[in-house]
Amino acid sequence: xxxxxxxxxxxxxxxxxxxxxxxxxxxxxxxxxxxxxxxxxxxxxxxxxxxxxxxxxxxxxxxxxxxxxxxxxxxxxxxxxxxxxxxxxxxxxxxxxxxxxxxxxxxxxxxxxxx
Amino acid sequence: xxxxxxxxxxxxxxxxxxxxxxxxxxxxxxxxxxxxxxxxxxxxxxxxxxxxxxxxxxxxxxxxxxxxxxxxxxxxxxxxxxxxxxxxxxxxxxxxxxxxxxxxxxxxxxxx
Numbered sequence: 001x002x003x004x005x006x007x008x009x010x011x012x013x014x015x016x017x018x019x020x021x022x023x024x025x026x027x028x029x030x031x032x033x034x035x036x037x038x039x040x041x042x043x044x045x046x047x048x049x050x051x052x053x054x055x056x057x058x059x060x061x062x063x064x065x066x067x068x069x070x071x072x073x074x075x076x077x078x079x080x081x082x083x084x085x086x087x088x089x090x091x092x093x094x095x096x097x098x099x100x101x102x103x104x105x106x107x108x109x110x111x112x113x114x115x
Numbered sequence: 116x117x118x119x120x121x122x123x124x125x126x127x128x129x130x131x132x133x134x135x136x137x138x139x140x141x142x143x144x145x146x147x148x149x150x151x152x153x154x155x156x157x158x159x160x161x162x163x164x165x166x167x168x169x170x171x172x173x174x175x176x177x178x179x180x181x182x183x184x185x186x187x188x189x190x191x192x193x194x195x196x197x198x199x200x201x202x203x204x205x206x207x208x209x210x211x212x213x214x215x216x217x218x219x220x221x222x223x224x225x226x227x
Contacts, residue, residue: 004158031213041117042219043159043204056214091158097213103149104215106158 002026004107006092012113018080021110024073025094033104034067034077037089049075050097082114118142119207121218129226134192136221138205141186145207149215150179150190153202162203163190195225 005024013019025032033048047057052069060067064083069075079086089111093104120139128134136150146167151159165172165179165188172179178191192199205218 033214035217037220040219042119042121043206043217045214045216048214050213093158103161103164106151106160108156108158 004092004094004105006090006107006110008110009108010111010113012115013082014115015083016081017114018078019082019086019112019114021077021090021092021112023075023077023092023107025075025092026096026105027073029094029096029105030072031095031097032069032075033093033095034075035091035093035106037091037109043091046077079112082112084114087112087114117219118145119205119216119218121203121205121221123221124219125222125224127224127226128195130197131194134190134195134199134223134225136190136192136203136205136223138188138190138218139186140188140207142207142209142216143186144209144212145216146210147208148179148181148188149206149208150177151204151206151217153204153220159204192223197225197227199223200225 007022034046035043046059047067049069067077089109091109093106095104118141149164150162152162153159163174163177165181170181181188202220202222204220206215
């Protein structure tokens with residue numbers, strides 16, 4: 001299995017630009033999570049989906065952030081407009097709720113730098 | 116409001132000695148705890164977990180201890196090896212909840 005695949009690995013953009021992060025979960029997994037890693041707060045949950053439906057987006061910091069999961073094999077996290085304080089590593093994770101209990105499988109992350 | 120706290124940002128240990136990483140939590144509803152390990156430029160990977168019905172879980176060189184009354188858990192690595200150098204995240208979840216709440220992470224460095 002290829003694991004959770006995220007793209008791009010690195011993104012450098014200017015303040016005010018739109019940024020789209022992409023994620024392909026592990027095939028067969030029915031839950032998908034977006035986390036953000038910062039020094040101060042560690043891994044923060046932004047939003048998660050069950051069976052492609054957003055369940056909890058209370059961690060999304062502002063309306064500038066939005067996430068979609070149009071099908072079981074693809075999700076996007078969009079920031080529009082981006083700001084320097086959005087600079088962080090963004091992780092996507094997935095699991096099969098039926099089998100894996102709370103264990104999540106993470107992608108390699110997208111390092112976002114907003115100048 | 117940080118429900119899971121790792122108060123030591125970094126820890127340095129001599130190879131062969133014991134590494135002890137600590138984690139505190141505030142939510143008494145948490146009943147399942149995990150440790151994840153993260154290498155640079157990679158995503159976190161699952162290391163070991165413990166349910167609140169236990170106070171200890173061991174897997175090879177790794178042991179997790181849970182003290183529910185103190186709302187504290189720790190990860191022991193014995194003996195420590197250079198390959199253990201990584202960032203370690205503590206995480207917790209509440210029964211029936213689907214999301215994992217993570218701490219800030221502790222960077223462990225094993226010195227030869």
